[in-house]
Structures are given as C-alpha cells and as structure tokens.
Amino acid sequence: MHTSSSDQLREASALLNAANRVVVFTGAGISADSGVPTFRDALTGLWARFDAERLATPQAFADDPALVWGWYEWRRALARRVAPSPGHVAVAALERRTPGTVVVTQNVDDLHEQAGSSTVIHLHGSLFAPRCSACAQPARTAETMPESDGERIPPPSCDACGSPVRPGVVWFGEALPSAALEAAVEAAANADVLLSVGTSGLVYPAAEVPQVTARMGGKVIQVNPAPTPLDPIATVSLRGTAAEVLPALIDAH
Ligand code: APR
Numbered sequence: 075m076h077t078s079s080s081d082q083l084r085e086a087s088a089l090l091n092a093a094n095r096v097v098v099f100t101g102a103g104i105s106a107d108s109g110v111p112t113f114r115d116a117l118t119g120l121w122a123r124f125d126a127e128r129l130a131t132p133q134a135f136a137d138d139p140a141l142v143w144g145w146y147e148w149r150r151a152l153a154r155r156v157a158p159s160p161g162h163v164a165v166a167a168l169e170r171r172t173p174g175t176v177v178v179t180q181n182v183d184d185l186h187e188q189a190g191s192s193t194v195i196h197l198h199g200s201l202f203a204p205r206c207s208a209c210a211q212p213a214r215t216a217e218t219m220p221e222s223d224g225e226r227i228p229p230p231s232c233d234a235c236g237s238p239v240r241p242g243v244v245w246f247g248e249a250l251p252s253a254a255l256e257a258a259v260e261a262a263a264n265a266d267v268l269l270s271v272g273t274s275g276l277v278y279p280a281a282e283v284p285q286v287t288a289r290m291g292g293k294v295i296q297v298n299p300a301p302t303p304l305d306p307i308a309t310v311s312l313r314g315t316a317a318e319v320l321p322a323l324i325d326a327h
Contacts, residue, residue, distance in 0.1 A: 086295045086310040086323055090168070093266035093293075096175045097258075098165050099283050103272020103298060105181055107159035107317035110152060114274050124223075131245050135207065139238050144227035146241040148220040149182075150201040158189035161271065161316030164324040166190035168269075171324070176265075178258040180273060180280050182243045195258050197250050197280045203242030206232035213239040250279060262286040271297045271316050275304040297323070 090096065102112035113121045120126075124145070128134050135142045166189040169175040177186050177194045182201045186194045204213045211234045218227055229238040244250055259282070262268055268287035275281045281304070284294050288307040296308040297319045305311055312319045 082310050082312055083319075083322060086312060089267050089293050089295060089309065090172075090269070090323065093172065094174075095261075095264050095266050096168065096172050097261045097265040097268045097283075097287065098168065098175060098177045099262075099268055099270045099273065100165070100177065100179045100181060100186070101271070101273025101275075102181060104159065104161045104165075104316040104320075105156075105183055105185055106272065107161055107315055108156040108183075108185055110156055110183060110185075112272075114276070126246060130243075131247055135238075135240055135245075138226075139240075140226040140228045141224075143229035143238075143241070144220055144225045145223065146201065146243070147218045147227050148223045148225065150217060150241075151219050153183040153185070153201050154217065156183075156185070158185045159317050161320040162186055162189035162191070164316075164320035165271075168324045169193070176258075176261040178261065178283055180277070195254050195261070197244070197254055197258060197283075199241075199243040199251070201241065201243065204239050205242050206235060206237050207240040208232065208237035209235045211235070212242075215239055255279060258283050259286055262292075263290045265290075265292045267293050267295060269295045269297065270304055270308070271320065273298070273302070273304075275302045295323075 106112050112119050129142055129145050162185045169191055177191045180198050182198055204215050211232055215230050232239055262283045263286050265287045268284050270284045284304055288294050293309045294307050296304055296311040297316055299315055
C-alpha cells in the first residue's frame with residue numbers, strides 16, 4: 075500500500091460497512107492493473123500516444139474508417155487477452171457483501187462482468203457491441219487480431235443496410251446512452267456511499283455522477299494514486315492503485 079494511511083482505510087471501511095446502498099464508479103485506472111492502458115497517464119496513456127481527435131470522434135470515423143476500426147479492434151483484442159484485476163474481483167466481492175451494489179463504469183472492457191459484478195452500467199458503451207453506423211443494427215463481427223495498434227482494418231458492412239459497422243463506444247461529441255446515464259444518476263442520488271476508482275474525473279457528463287452523490291448527502295470515497303478534481307467532494311481519498319487498495323478496503327468490510 076502506498077500512502078493510504080491505515081486511519082484513512084479504517085474510516086473508508088467504516089463508511090462502506092455502514093452503507094446499504096453503494097455505487098462503485100470506475101474509470102480506466104481499475105483496468106490499468108489488468109494491463110489495459112489508461113487515457114491520460116503521462117507517457118503510457120492512450121491520449122499521450124494517439125490523437126483522440128483522429129480516433130475517437132464521428133468525424134474521425136467518417137474521414138478514415140479503416141484507421142478507427144483497426145484501432146478499436148486492437149483495443150478489443152487487448153481487452154479479450156487480459157484478466158480482471160484484484161480491483162475488479164474486490165468490487166464483485168463488495169456486491170456479494172452489499173447486495174444491490176451498482177457499478178457505473180466509463181470503461182468499455184467487460185472486466186467487471188468477467189469478475190462477477192452483476193449490475194454494470196456502461197456510460198461510454200462497450201468494445202463488444204459494434205453496430206451499424208447508419209441503421210444502428212447490432213453487428214456480429216469476426217474479431218480480428220491486429221498485429222499493431224496502428225493497423226488499418228476496413229470495417230465490415232452492415233448485414234441489413236450495407237453501411238460500415240462502427241465500434242459500440244461513445245465518441246467525443248456524442249451523447250451518452252440516455253437510459254444508462256439516467257440509471258447511473260438515479261443510483262448515485264440514492265447512494266449512501268459512492269466509491270470512485272481510477273478515474274481522472276475530467277470527462278463530463280460521466281464526472282457528474284460522483285458529484286450527484288455528494289450533493290444528495292452521500293459520502294464519496296476515492297481510490298487513485300494521484301489527486302483529481304474529485305478530491306474536494308471525497309470524504310476519504312485513498313492514495314494507491316485499485317489492485318492494492320480495493321482488496322484491503324473490501325476485505326476489511
Ligand atoms: N489504480 C487506480 N487508479 C489508477 C491506476 C491504478 N492502477 N493507474 C492510473 N490510475 C488513475 C490515474 O491517476 C487517473 O486519475 O486512473 C485515472 C485514469 O484517468 P483517465 O486516463 O483520464 O481515464 P478515465 O478517467 O477513465 O477517462 C474518462 O475519457 O478518454 C475518455 O472515454 C474515455 O472513458 C474515458 C474517459
């Protein structure tokens with residue numbers, strides 16, 4: 075454990091113990107322990123190595139569908155190869171201890187589901203739900219194994235209308251799935267405790283979710299090796315990785 079004091083861990087664990095309604099709000103940091111790159115960590119983050127504007131916007135896909143589809147196939151193949159981290163496993167254990175725990179994730183991998191979490195709200199979609207870019211029909215596509223993260227792969231065509239299939243993720247400039255966002259805000263508003271794990275808290279409207287809990291009088295516990303804009307609303311900020319902190323926090327639960 076890095077710099078999370080045992081007092082802070084005890085305080086966070088007591089809050090979690092007393093809670094009947096828990097939301098776990100996660101970002102790329104919880105999957106970093108599985109080997110999946112985050113977006114904004116210096117040097118290793120995806121946005122430090124790639125231009126989000128060229129890869130994660132509707133215009134990018136219109137301009138160069140093969141580049142964008144190839145990049146998301148690389149990310150999907152990576153997500154398929156890795157296993158849930160001790161953090162994902164601890165979150166699933168928390169749900170067994172506090173039935174009704176809701177996971178609200180910004181991640182597009184399925185590591186929470188693989189670890190056993192049963193209620194997972196994906197605010198930014200999923201790498202495993204490609205759909206037609208025109209008629210939105212879900213597409214069953216053969217999963218490729220790109221050699222590198224820059225390989226161009228022409229997207230498949232929709233069986234129904236022939237338009238290019240697109241990744242099932244939310245791009246910059248696109249609206250979040252309204253049902254998912256409403257369910258996330260509802261869960262956060264009713265939460266006694268929201269555990270925010272591995273997110274920089276920079277991207278809206280997702281970053282609004284922990285703030286709803288705080289505004290409604292719930293407690294926010296944060297797990298992140300670094301400070302974030304959510305620090306001011308956190309009752310406790312545990313400084314460390316999800317893989318280190320969550321098992322200790324939840325096993326003590
Ligand atoms: N354990 C916990 N937290 C970690 C770990 C770890 N092992 N490693 C890094 N972190 C923290 C970083 O300190 C950072 O605060 O995880 C956070 C990752 O932040 P981002 O890379 O910005 O990821 P995220 O917050 O999920 O981004 C939100 O932005 O690019 C869009 O749609 C994308 O869903 C993503 C959204």
